Amino acid sequence: MKRRTLLAAIGLLAFLSANGNIQPADTRKLVLVTAETSNVPTLSPEQVRRIYLGAAVNVDSHTVVPLRNNSDPLLREVFLQKVVYLSEPMYERTLMIRLLEGKGARPPAYDNPNELIAALRATPNAVTYLWADTAAATQGIRVVAELWVEGK
Amino acid sequence: MPRFLHSLTARLVLGVLMLGLLLGVALFGSVLYLITEDYKAQFINHVRAQSHLLVALVGQDVRSEKLDSMISDILLTGQVVDADYALETAQGGRRTFFGRPRSGEIREDFFFGEHGDNIYYIAVPIVSADGARHGALSLGFDETYVNERLAQVYRRGAYLAAAYTAVLVLIAGMLGVYIGRPLKHLRQVSRDIVKGRLKRNLSVSSNITEIADLAGDLERMRIELFRRSEEIAATAERHRAILEHAAEAILTLNEEGHIESFNVAAERIFATPKTRSSARPSAASSWRRRSAAASNRTENRVPVPGCRSRRCAATAKACRCCCPSAPFGTATTRCTLRWCRTSANA
Numbered sequence: 001m002k003r004r005t006l007l008a009a010i011g012l013l014a015f016l017s018a019n020g021n022i023q024p025a026d027t028r029k030l031v032l033v034t035a036e037t038s039n040v041p042t043l044s045p046e047q048v049r050r051i052y053l054g055a056a057v058n059v060d061s062h063t064v065v066p067l068r069n070n071s072d073p074l075l076r077e078v079f080l081q082k083v084v085y086l087s088e089p090m091y092e093r094t095l096m097i098r099l100l101e102g103k104g105a106r107p108p109a110y111d112n113p114n115e116l117i118a119a120l121r122a123t124p125n126a127v128t129y130l131w132a133d134t135a136a137a138t139q140g141i142r143v144v145a146e147l148w149v150e151g152k
Numbered sequence: 153m154p155r156f157l158h159s160l161t162a163r164l165v166l167g168v169l170m171l172g173l174l175l176g177v178a179l180f181g182s183v184l185y186l187i188t189e190d191y192k193a194q195f196i197n198h199v200r201a202q203s204h205l206l207v208a209l210v211g212q213d214v215r216s217e218k219l220d221s222m223i224s225d226i227l228l229t230g231q232v233v234d235a236d237y238a239l240e241t242a243q244g245g246r247r248t249f250f251g252r253p254r255s256g257e258i259r260e261d262f263f264f265g266e267h268g269d270n271i272y273y274i275a276v277p278i279v280s281a282d283g284a285r286h287g288a289l290s291l292g293f294d295e296t297y298v299n300e301r302l303a304q305v306y307r308r309g310a311y312l313a314a315a316y317t318a319v320l321v322l323i324a325g326m327l328g329v330y331i332g333r334p335l336k337h338l339r340q341v342s343r344d345i346v347k348g349r350l351k352r353n354l355s356v357s358s359n360i361t362e363i364a365d366l367a368g369d370l371e372r373m374r375i376e377l378f379r380r381s382e383e384i385a386a387t388a389e390r391h392r393a394i395l396e397h398a399a400e401a402i403l404t405l406n407e408e409g410h411i412e413s414f415n416v417a418a419e420r421i422f423a424t425p426k427t428r429s430s431a432r433p434s435a436a437s438s439w440r441r442r443s444a445a446a447s448n449r450t451e452n453r454v455p456v457p458g459c460r461s462r463r464c465a466a467t468a469k470a471c472r473c474c475c476p477s478a479p480f481g482t483a484t485t486r487c488t489l490r491w492c493r494t495s496a497n498a
Contacts, residue, residue: 087197
């Protein structure tokens with residue numbers, strides 16, 4: 001009986017590994033998402049960086065609207081380190097300078113994840129960043145870029 | 153020591169010291185916190201920007217020789233203490249390590265001081281100009297320099313806080329002396345007034361309104377006291393003259409029955425010089441007897457010696473207590489003589 005159970009467990013693990021769906025529990029992944037109805041295509045890391053630095057980026061004749069997710073400090077720091085390559089004060093300063101010079105808009109920031117998702121759905125061509133598991137659990141959004149995978 | 157602690161100067165110093173410590177901790181704590189956060193943010197910004205710049209440069213020409221050269225150059229400055237890269241070339245994967253030997257994989261940092269290893273690890277993808285990913289570069293930036301700078305800031309902050317507290321205490325002490333001096337003067341003058349030295353003018357000069365007002369009030373009080381004491385002295389002198397020169401014998405006794413004073417007329421009537429009778433009990437008894445006899449003669453009072461029966465022999469009415477110096481019937485606690493009227497309307 002024990003032997004059969006062990007074999008079944010090994011078999012299940014092998015099946016899951018072959019499908020690539022298993023990940024260590026602590027592996028984190030940051031993804032860029034948009035509303036399911038949005039026309040935003042897949043974006044490159046450099047495009048995402050430019051969008052979030054306040055530059056107007058048109059993709060397929062659509063202006064992408066960035067939304068900032070401030071609901072999780074770690075998520076915010078990962079985004080700053082992996083996407084814009086700036087510290088938070090410097091990022092804020094950069095956005096402010098661009099705004100004052102009239103060269104770009106300051107992406108709105110949301111502390112509440114529910115408000116963020118609502119704004120994402122309500123704003124045409126809006127994008128934001130989420131943990132991959134959060135994105136997978138949220139209805140009505142789709143992933144347009146993988147920004148960071150832990151350990152890669 | 154406890155007396156000094158209750159003095160104005162000590163109270164001021166202690167109060168300012170407490171306030172200084174309270175404000176100092178809040179103020180310096182806030183400033184140090186802001187400085188610390190700013191240092192950390194600057195460091196993180198430097199690390200992220202430098203890493204991004206480096207991979208952007210590498211991305212233009214992805215060759216391991218160039219990467220080796222660049223990393224060796226960065227390591228020379230000492231800002232980066234640990235580095236490695238994994239490059240996927242046409243010939244296959246290659247991983248190169250620089251800097252200090254390490255056991256196991258690095259753990260990437262996202263906050264200053266994370267993982268407690270004094271190194272801020274960052275991993276950045278090596279992407280060529282066409283957007284193709286060629287590998288990843290990991291750099292370990294030294295956090296020690298920032299920590300040393302922060303320690304220096306804390307040390308200097310502590311010195312500054314100590315100097316700030318010392319200056320506060322010094323100022324409080326000087327203020328205590330400045331306020332305390334006129335108050336001491338006022339206290340001295342008040343004692344003089346209590347001792348009856350009213351002629352000395354009160355001159356306390358102070359710029360502090362409350363002290364100046366207090367000195368003014370005290371000076372007015374002194375002047376009023378002086379005026380009243382002069383009036384009392386004049387009144388007393390007038391009364392003494394009236395008593396002395398009255399035609400009737402007037403004498404005063406204290407509660408024990410001792411004669412305190414009597415006038416010239418009393419001297420004459422009782423034929424006793426003032427020097428013999430004053431404040432003597434025996435003389436008082438004598439005066440009482442003589443006074444009683446005189447009173448009896450004039451007002452038909454019958455003395456009841458010892459007043460044992462407490463009844464008047466003539467009228468059988470209750471005796472009434474009387475002191476020789478008081479009107480008939482006035483009861484005193486120490487009355488030794490009792491009288492009764494013998495007249496019809498008594």
